[in-house]
Amino acid sequence: MAKVEKDPFRCTECGWTSQKWVGRCGECQAWGCVEEIAAPKKLSLVPGHVTHKATPIGDVDLSAAHARPTGVSELDRVLGGGLVPGAAILLAGEPGVGKSTLLLSVAAQTASKGLSALYISGEESASQVRLRAERIKAIDPLLFLASETDLGAVIAHIDAVKPQLVIIDSVQTIGSATADGSPGGVTQVREVAGALIRICKDRDITLLLVGHVTKDGSIAGPRLLEHIVDVVLQFEGERHSRLRLIRAIKNRFGASDEVGCFDLSDAGIESVLDPTGLFTSR
Known part of the structure; x- marks a missing residue:
């Protein structure tokens, strides 16, 4: 017998649940987004299609698991060596802190080594990103x-470019026509991120997802997002200061207590081995 949900109604925007239907969500205050939760499907015990045959652990190929340096030394140190093929990395930070500038630099560095990189922007036009790329000298023929x-369009670009690195800026702006809710909502973020992670892991593509943060500094979206990625990085900095910090909140490939220091200027972002100079008045 299927288990009956304690709260049979859920908001498709934020995931808030209620024992009865209401027109307005009690958490995010959105109208018309509270829907009845469908009865759970019976668990199937029929064997499914095997994508990869089980292999003795000593015979597993490690050639595709070695980290590739990003070209940004402090980021490499925080990551535990660089970008691992098939890894899903979430970089979260406040607007204007420099997330896009950092990842555009990483994409250009990747392309300069002969590896194709695909940068998907859901917040800016291609021409706006091109202007920033010119300013920080991040132009390369292998940077797409x-x-x-739209998730379907993003997948089509991945199929066409066949990149080694995919950057999604940001995951909250990508929507799927087959998922409930609107782009940025809990359900949409969960489905979009899950689909991209499955595709990239299957093809050994490194995936970098940009995430937003809430007013209290926590990562926006479902908590599940932090669980399904391999690395969670928090990008921090004050608007009046050039100093930027990246903290590893979660890292399956290295230490989760590393902190990297960076200098953000009009020319781009650079690693800082000794950040004391950025604290002195100019």
Whole structure:
């Protein structure tokens, strides 16, 4: 017998639940988004399709698991060596802190080594990103750029470019026509991130997801997002200071207590081995 949900109604935007239907969500205050939760399907015990045959652990190929340096030394140190093929990395930070600048630099460094990189912007037009790339000297023929907000279109770009690195800026702006709710909502973020992670892991593509933060500094979206990625990085900094910090909150490939220091300027972002100079008045 299927277990009956304690709260049979859920908000498709934020995941808030209620024992009865209401027109307005009691958490995010959105209208018309509270829907009845469908009865759970019976668990199937029929064997499914095997994507990869089980292998003795000593015979597992490690050639595709070695980290590739990003070209940004402090980021490499925080990551535990660089970008691991098939890894899913979430970089969260406040607007304007420099997330896009950092990842555009990483994409250009990747492309300069002969590896294709795909940068998907859901917040800016391609021309806006191109202007920033010119300013920080991040132009390379193997760095591909697209402005998209639809998951299907993003997957089509991945199929066409066949990149080694995919950057999604940001995951909250990408929507799926087959998922409930609107882009940025809990359900949409969960489904979009899950689909991209499955595709990239299957193809050994490194995936970098940009995430937003809430007013209290926590990562926006479902908590599940932090669980399904391999690395969670918090990007911090004050608007009046050039100093930027990246903290590893979770890292399956290295230490989770590393902190990297960076200098953000009009020319781009650079690693800082000794940040004391950035604290002195200029």
